[in-house]
Structure formats: C-alpha cells, structure tokens
Amino acid sequence: MNPTIIAIEYFLPNIEIDNQQLEKEFPDWDSKKIEDKVGIKTRHVVQADETALDIALKAADKILKYYNKELIDFLLFCTESPDYFLPPNACLLQDRLKLPTSIGALDYNLGCSGYIYGLAIAKGLIRAGIAKSILLIMAETYTKYIHKRDKSNRTIFGDGAAATIIESFEQSHIGEFVFGTDGSGYENLIVPCGGHRERKAHYHQEIEDPPGSFRTRQNLYMNGQEIFNFTINNVPRLVEQVLLKNNITIDQIDCVVFHQANKYILNYLRKKMGIPQEKFYINMEQTGNTVSATIPIALKDCLTNNIIKKGDKVLLVGFGVGYSWGGTVISI
Amino acid sequence: MTRAEFIERLKDIMQIEENDIDEDTNMRNLAGFDSLAVLSIIALIDEHFQKTIRASEFKNVTTIKSLIELIGPEKFE
Numbered sequence: 001m002n003p004t005i006i007a008i009e010y011f012l013p014n015i016e017i018d019n020q021q022l023e024k025e026f027p028d029w030d031s032k033k034i035e036d037k038v039g040i041k042t043r044h045v046v047q048a049d050e051t052a053l054d055i056a057l058k059a060a061d062k063i064l065k066y067y068n069k070e071l072i073d074f075l076l077f078c079t080e081s082p083d084y085f086l087p088p089n090a091c092l093l094q095d096r097l098k099l100p101t102s103i104g105a106l107d108y109n110l111g112c113s114g115y116i117y118g119l120a121i122a123k124g125l126i127r128a129g130i131a132k133s134i135l136l137i138m139a140e141t142y143t144k145y146i147h148k149r150d151k152s153n154r155t156i157f158g159d160g161a162a163a164t165i166i167e168s169f170e171q172s173h174i175g176e177f178v179f180g181t182d183g184s185g186y187e188n189l190i191v192p193c194g195g196h197r198e199r200k201a202h203y204h205q206e207i208e209d210p211p212g213s214f215r216t217r218q219n220l221y222m223n224g225q226e227i228f229n230f231t232i233n234n235v236p237r238l239v240e241q242v243l244l245k246n247n248i249t250i251d252q253i254d255c256v257v258f259h260q261a262n263k264y265i266l267n268y269l270r271k272k273m274g275i276p277q278e279k280f281y282i283n284m285e286q287t288g289n290t291v292s293a294t295i296p297i298a299l300k301d302c303l304t305n306n307i308i309k310k311g312d313k314v315l316l317v318g319f320g321v322g323y324s325w326g327g328t329v330i331s332i
Numbered sequence: 333m334t335r336a337e338f339i340e341r342l343k344d345i346m347q348i349e350e351n352d353i354d355e356d357t358n359m360r361n362l363a364g365f366d367s368l369a370v371l372s373i374i375a376l377i378d379e380h381f382q383k384t385i386r387a388s389e390f391k392n393v394t395t396i397k398s399l400i401e402l403i404g405p406e407k408f409e
Binding site: 033037038152210223224225226228229232233264265268272 | 387390
C-alpha cells in the first residue's frame with residue numbers, strides 16, 4: 001500500500017483586501033514595504049455570514065466534480081474556526097457533501113502544522129487497512145478573530161480552504177514523518193476567549209500592543225517576535241531530522257514547500273539552512289497566510305504551474321500555533 | 333562584528349541614512365523601528381551572535397547601547 005496525494009483543490013473567498021486598501025485604513029503603513037518584505041499583495045476574507053465550513057464545502061465541491069464521492073470512506077476536517085463546538089463539523093460536511101453515511105469523520109484542531117498531521121493520519125489509516133480513500137479538508141478563517149485595527153495581523157492573514165484526496169497509488173508515496181510539540185509557547189499565538197478557560201472576556205477594554213495595533217481578549221493575539229524565535233530555533237533542526245528519517249539529502253529534493261507564513265521568515269530560514277533559492281517555494285502574494293491551507297494551496301499552485309512534476313520529491317514543513325510542527329517528504 | 337559594524341547593520345535595517353546615529357540613539361524614536369525591523373534585528377542577532385532574544389527582554393531595549401548590553405558586550409570585536 002502506497003498512500004499518496006491523488007488530487008488537491010482550493011477555494012479562496014471572494015472579498016479581497018489588497019495593500020492599497022490597508023494603506024487607506026492605516027496611513028502609516030507602507031504598501032510597497034509590505035509587498036517587498038512580507039510578500040503579500042492581497043488577502044481573501046470571508047463575508048460576515050460565511051464560515052470555514054462554507055469555504056470547506058466549496059473546496060470539496062471542486063474536487064468532487066471529478067472524484068467519485070462514493071469511494072470516500074474517511075473525512076478529516078482541520079480548522080481552528082469551527083461552526084460549532086459540537087457536533088463535530090466534519091459531520092455537517094458529510095451531510096452537506098452527501099458523502100456516504102458509512103464513512104468515518106472527525107475534526108481536528110491544528111493551524112500551520114495541520115496539513116502535515118493530516119497526511120500522517122491519512123497514511124496511517126490507509127496503511128492499517130482502516131480506510132482506502134480519504135478526503136482531507138483544511139479551512140481557516142483567522143480574519144474572523146482579528147480586530148479591525150490590528151494592523152499587523154490584518155496584513156498577514158487571509159482566509160482559505162483546501163481539499164485533498166489521499167489514496168493508495170503505486171508510483172508515488174507519502175514518506176516518513178517527524179513531529180514536535182511545545183505547549184510552553186501556547187500564549188504566543190492565541191485567541192484567549194471563547195473556550196472554557198475564559199468563556200466571556202474578563203475585561204473588554206482594547207489593548208494597544210504593539211503601538212498602533214489594537215485588540216481585545218476576544219481577538220487573535222500573535223507575538224511575532226516569539227514566533228520568529230520559535231521558528232528559527234526549531235525549523236532547521238526539524239528539516240535535518242526529516243531528511244535523515246527519509247534517508248534523503250537536500251540535493252535529492254526537487255522542491256521545498258514550507259508553511260507559507262511570510263516571505264521574511266521563509267527567506268531567513270532558507271538562507272540559514274543553505275537551501276538553493278530555485279528549489280524553495282515562496283508565494284503568498286495572492287493569499288496571505290491561510291494557516292493550515294498554505295501547504296496544499298502551494299502544492300496545487302506548484303503542480304498547476306509545472307514547478308513540480310510527477311515523480312518529484314517534495315519536502316513539506318509545517319510549524320506554528322501551539323507550538324506545533326511537523327515535516328515529511330512526499331513523492332507526488 | 334565590531335560595534336560600529338553593528339550600528340551600520342541596524343541603520344540598514346531601519347533604512348536610516350543620517351550619520352548622527354550612535355550607541356546613545358534611542359531606536360524606539362526612529363521611524364524605521366517597526367515590527368519588521370524588530371524581526372530583522374532578531375535575525376541579525378541570531379545569525380551573527382547565535383543568541384535568542386526573548387520578546388520580554390527586547391521590551392526593555394531603548395538605545396543601541398542597551399541592545400549591545402543585552403547581546404553581551406564581550407561578543408563584539
């Protein structure tokens with residue numbers, strides 16, 4: 001059995017916020033600087049009554065146009081902005097997509113490392129003979145958590161969803177995995193309120209941090225500096241371990257696809273690890289950081305634009321909120 | 333890296349051309365000291381001094397001198 005990715009499709013919601021619009025809202029924000037350093041020109045935002053579930057459906061619909069839904073026997077749904085705490089949102093997806101009622105389905109809550117974990121679970125299910133055809137959907141709407149006047153987070157994050165089918169297939173495969181978890185960093189990328197630790201905000205005042213950016217305890221908070229520290233201290237080692245475990249060197253890798261956090265961090269990591277520019281994919285120009293959807297969106301774009309071709313070995317690395325991280329090598 | 337070279341690198345990061353930047357300059361007063369500059373400074377320190385600066389430590393940095401103190405003056409040539 002050779003679990004592998006058979007197809008990927010993605011969906012970006014219709015409303016676009018480009019750098020010029022952000023410049024109008026934040027007069028001291030330089031749109032050229034954002035484009036150059038952060039690598040983002042525009043990001044997509046869901047409407048008020050549109051959720052991660054809605055865009056998940058749209059991504060899945062795209063793939064089900066050509067993939068027979070009757071074959072699917074397991075559904076994995078990764079999101080940090082569910083419609084409901086319960087029931088599992090994957091159940092709603094099964095119903096709305098009219099997938100067979102004989103399938104297994106579950107939600108899992110991960111961000112930037114989500115796709116790597118999804119691939120690992122799918123591989124395990126197939127290898128253990130538990131499932132044959134897995135529909136893995138990532139859908140994220142961080143914009144719903146971000147305060148209107150949070151300059152930095154509004155610049156970085158965009159909404160998006162991606163659907164992937166994983167099956168067993170002779171010539172290609174999903175390789176070995178390395179994971180990591182460090183919950184001591186939990187407060188550095190967090191929505192403090194809404195869960196049971198603090199259901200309603202303890203205080204409602206706006207916090208200005210850093211200067212010029214505003215949020216309340218119901219909004220997303222990201223400590224950019226600490227996240228950067230975490231990344232530079234953990235990702236190079238992760239990449240070393242993934243290559244070792246897959247018995248492969250960076251020279252034998254055809255393309256490197258990291259979680260598309262922002263251009264600055266990715267360039268720094270690339271230089272630090274000595275990975276040649278031509279095999280290191282960086283592109284979040286039209287999407288911003290779509291969290292768990294960045295890797296499948298990047299893979300799809302690479303395939304569409306012939307940056308990756310059949311048989312190529314691709315290093316996938318996800319890292320972020322949690323802290324959580326993971327990597328693998330796939331042969332597409 | 334010498335202290336003078338370090339100041340030049342900081343000037344690059346914050347896109348400053350003036351020559352009257354020295355160790356007593358308070359970086360927080362400079363227009364170029366934004367969140368992207370902070371990341372670049374952290375990266376510079378990681379690359380050249382192999383040191384991690386926590387956000388809580390960086391909060392107390394004001395002048396370039398205070399940043400040098402945080403890195404450790406002995407680390408400079």
